[in-house]
Amino acid sequence: MIVTLLGPEREFYTRVRLPLSVMLCIMTTYNRTKQRWRVGMRRKVGIGATAWIVGGAGLFIGAVASWLVSQGNPGNMGLCVACFLRDITGFFAGVATGQAATAYIRPEIIGIIIGAVAAAVLTREFRPRGGSATILRFVLGFIFMVSALIFLGCTVRAWLRLAGGDLNAIWGILGIVAGVIVGIVILKQGYSLGRSKKVSGILGWALPALAIVLLVFAGLAAFDSRPTFTTQTTQGAFATGDSPPVVFLKEDGAIATVLRPDGAIITAEGSVVAATGEVLASAESVSNARPQPGGRRAPLAIALIAGLLIGVVAQRTRFCSIGGIRDAILVRRYDLLFGVAGLLIGAAVVNMVLGQFRLGFENQPVAHMDILGNFVAMMVASVAAMMLGGCPFRQIIVGAEGDFDGFAAVVGMLTGAGFAHWALLASSAKGLAPLAWPAIGVMVVILAAIAFVSRRNGAISRG
Amino acid sequence: MKEVDVRGLSCPMPLVETKKALDSEPDTITVLADSGTAKANVVAMLKDNGYEVAVDESVDGYTISGTRT
Numbered sequence: 001m002i003v004t005l006l007g008p009e010r011e012f013y014t015r016v017r018l019p020l021s022v023m024l025c026i027m028t029t030y031n032r033t034k035q036r037w038r039v040g041m042r043r044k045v046g047i048g049a050t051a052w053i054v055g056g057a058g059l060f061i062g063a064v065a066s067w068l069v070s071q072g073n074p075g076n077m078g079l080c081v082a083c084f085l086r087d088i089t090g091f092f093a094g095v096a097t098g099q100a101a102t103a104y105i106r107p108e109i110i111g112i113i114i115g116a117v118a119a120a121v122l123t124r125e126f127r128p129r130g131g132s133a134t135i136l137r138f139v140l141g142f143i144f145m146v147s148a149l150i151f152l153g154c155t156v157r158a159w160l161r162l163a164g165g166d167l168n169a170i171w172g173i174l175g176i177v178a179g180v181i182v183g184i185v186i187l188k189q190g191y192s193l194g195r196s197k198k199v200s201g202i203l204g205w206a207l208p209a210l211a212i213v214l215l216v217f218a219g220l221a222a223f224d225s226r227p228t229f230t231t232q233t234t235q236g237a238f239a240t241g242d243s244p245p246v247v248f249l250k251e252d253g254a255i256a257t258v259l260r261p262d263g264a265i266i267t268a269e270g271s272v273v274a275a276t277g278e279v280l281a282s283a284e285s286v287s288n289a290r291p292q293p294g295g296r297r298a299p300l301a302i303a304l305i306a307g308l309l310i311g312v313v314a315q316r317t318r319f320c321s322i323g324g325i326r327d328a329i330l331v332r333r334y335d336l337l338f339g340v341a342g343l344l345i346g347a348a349v350v351n352m353v354l355g356q357f358r359l360g361f362e363n364q365p366v367a368h369m370d371i372l373g374n375f376v377a378m379m380v381a382s383v384a385a386m387m388l389g390g391c392p393f394r395q396i397i398v399g400a401e402g403d404f405d406g407f408a409a410v411v412g413m414l415t416g417a418g419f420a421h422w423a424l425l426a427s428s429a430k431g432l433a434p435l436a437w438p439a440i441g442v443m444v445v446i447l448a449a450i451a452f453v454s455r456r457n458g459a460i461s462r463g
Numbered sequence: 464m465k466e467v468d469v470r471g472l473s474c475p476m477p478l479v480e481t482k483k484a485l486d487s488e489p490d491t492i493t494v495l496a497d498s499g500t501a502k503a504n505v506v507a508m509l510k511d512n513g514y515e516v517a518v519d520e521s522v523d524g525y526t527i528s529g530t531r532t
Contacts, residue, residue: 389475398500
């Protein structure tokens, strides 16, 4: 068009109009870019006041968890949702599942539920809801628990173990990261369990009601009047690695009373023999005996109050042990990552102050040294947690807020714990159980199947 | 003006959906949520992105309105 212009018109275009247009164009682009960059920076950082609040919550939960160990809880297990739910299953079904060593109603769980319900009701956040693939959530909870018991801890305890110096937890934490990445890939396929809807109030109160039932049984057990069908690990009991194990109590650091097998006798050199004279546990085996996890516990009132406080803090701050890595990768939000960092720091500092920090791989409490087992088990657990929408700790909190699907996940975890012990899938200090790898294979297939059938429910739209 | 309905969605979908809506840099955005967690997370995300946020509570949940400042 310019070529058709003549004389002064052409001069006007080339000397005035064109350079002006170009300048205007550059300025507009510059301004837009600047604006976008500013917004982009704000978005990229994603660290607001809430990040520090969640970080503080993590610090608090970690510190309380480590302190609970000094009050009697198992080593690096001041707070473990998987272990504690497992112990509750042991209390009710220990006879059938063979959970003599892990049977005790953990008051922390009762406290967490009641604390979270109270916080949710007071802030009008208690809303009965459910119906988002409730059965699949039960299955995912079940799988989470079985794999957590192969690792020996949930996604919360993995961090607490590291905070206690247990370097085996590193493989588990790498597994969490890998599991979260797999979970994100699944989410990007459009995976969703569907929307939950409002449900009747009765369903919303399912988990709080369970907490009350547990409180009643815990009270009965505290006054030595628990029903005969229940099981409770004797407080302070030790078990040898023999098969069957010799279970005994110590006094002044030495074996004092044999609880099982019946009729066993302690010899002068410290071994344990049957009435027939057969050696049940050598003196060396007795001295290497480990405390039974269910027999190590903080006093009921302390555990209950600690749980209450943790429940309130977790409900208010939405603390989640897998959400940190997930949100950082997926939506560039770092609130929950601050929570996990706080958990690690709070627990580590209190462990050091109380002299509970022991750095190393060997002889860590309730842990094994199978690198691949630790990694893969935690990876499977994290994928299950990702598919649930939050870690097991969060499932308890949302259950307490009236989410029946969260309740279903908790019941799945309780059932999975009983199954893992009954089917001899849970690990021990020696390492993975023989059936652990086949079980992991089956769980991976089930997770893949659930991910496949729920892949186009329209969560993240593609493209 | 953008409207996002994250009611009944599990984590992290409320944040993913909100973030997606924010990509077009709307001047105003409305997010419907029905859990305390979704509400808190969405409010924090909007605030961190420079929006002024108001939350309206009803029996059905929360209506979160964000206006760019």
